[in-house]
Amino acid sequence: MTADPIDALAADEVLGPVVDEHGAVSIEPADDCFERLVVSLIRQQVSMDAAAAIRERLFEAVEVTPEAIVEADYATLHEAGLSEAKADYAKSAASAFLTREWDRDTFADTSDDAVRAELTDIHGIGPWTADMFLMFALGREDVFPVGDLGIRKGMDRLFDAEMTRAEMTDAAERWRPYRSYASCYLWRAVEG
Numbered sequence: 001m002t003a004d005p006i007d008a009l010a011a012d013e014v015l016g017p018v019v020d021e022h023g024a025v026s027i028e029p030a031d032d033c034f035e036r037l038v039v040s041l042i043r044q045q046v047s048m049d050a051a052a053a054i055r056e057r058l059f060e061a062v063e064v065t066p067e068a069i070v071e072a073d074y075a076t077l078h079e080a081g082l083s084e085a086k087a088d089y090a091k092s093a094a095s096a097f098l099t100r101e102w103d104r105d106t107f108a109d110t111s112d113d114a115v116r117a118e119l120t121d122i123h124g125i126g127p128w129t130a131d132m133f134l135m136f137a138l139g140r141e142d143v144f145p146v147g148d149l150g151i152r153k154g155m156d157r158l159f160d161a162e163m164t165r166a167e168m169t170d171a172a173e174r175w176r177p178y179r180s181y182a183s184c185y186l187w188r189a190v191e192g
Contacts, residue, residue, distance in 0.1 A: 005027075005141060005178035005181045006019060006024050006025070006181065008178055009175060009178060009181055009182055009185065012174060012175065014158050014159065014174070015158065015175065015182055015185055018158070018185045018186075018188060018189045019185055021188075022185065022188045025181055025184040025185065025188070027135060027136075027139050027140070027141050027180045027181060027184070028139050029104060029137065029138055029139035030104075030136060030137045030138075030139075032064075033102075033103065033104045033107075033133070033137035033138065034064070034065065034066055034093070034094070034097050034102075034103075035064045035065075036133065036136050036137035037093055037119075037125075037129070037133050037137055038058070038064050038069070038090055038093065039051075039055055039136075040129045040132035040133060040136070040137075041086055041089050041090055041093065041124065041125070041129060042054050042055050042058065042082070042086065043132070044086070044089075044128070044129060050081075053081065054080065054081035054082065057079075057080040057081050058077070058080040058081065058082065060080075061076050061077075061079065061080040062076060062077075062080070065094075066093075066094040066095075066097040066098045067094075067098065069090050069091060069093075069094035070091060070094045070095055070098065072091075074087050077090065085124065086124070088123065088124060089122075089123060089124025089125065090124075092122050092123040092124055092125075093122055093124070093125065096122045100118075104137070104138065107138055112134055112140055112142075112143065115130065115133070115134055115138070116130040116131075116134070119133055126147075127145075127147055128145060128147045128148060131143050131144075131145035131147070131148075132145065134180075135180045135183070140180060141177060141178055141179075141180050141181065142176060142177040142178060142179050142180060143179060143180045143183070144168075144169065144172045144175075144179040144180075144182070144183060145183060146165045146168050146169050146172075147165070148183075150186065150187045150190050150191075151168070151183055151186050151187070152168065153186075153190045154185075154186025154187060154189045154190045155168045155171065155172075155186060157189055157190065158186070158189060159171060
């Protein structure tokens with residue numbers, strides 16, 4: 001196994017050209033994992049531009065901490081751009097963080113599957129949001145969010161075929177244990 005994920009992926013015949021074109025990417029734990037979870041909730045099923053606008057308004061309207069989100073009134077969350085459902089999801093996530101006393105250290109020795117199970121037990125958090133949390137809140141290096149539209153488009157483009165989720169998962173095995181990095185390159189392949 002190559003110690004450097006970028007070098008390992010650059011050597012892959014399918015992904016290598018994308019690595020060469022886009023250069024290094026990084027997977028780092030977020031400073032604040034709750035805040036990063038809220039960003040993932042905002043990004044569910046909306047464009048990146050819409051999500052960025054909502055994020056900006058929300059972060060201006062309230063302090064994005066579990067305590068502040070639990071206490072925020074729905075009108076404030078709606079004015080920031082959260083739908084009724086997403087306001088509920090944010091409040092459910094905030095309540096879980098408070099009652100379970102979660103922080104990044106809580107998940108440090110927890111397997112990816114166990115983190116997914118904990119998170120998807122919360123109203124409004126599904127597999128995609130759990131994968132985004134693993135990648136961008138916890139900095140896990142080997143997550144492949146097969147349910148993500150950008151990932152599907154990237155896989156279709158790189159492999160020049162429409163693939164089922166099972167086929168994508170099988171094809172992505174070649175990038176283990178750096179599938180989070182590979183995912184970033186798949187997004188880049190679609191975006192740019």
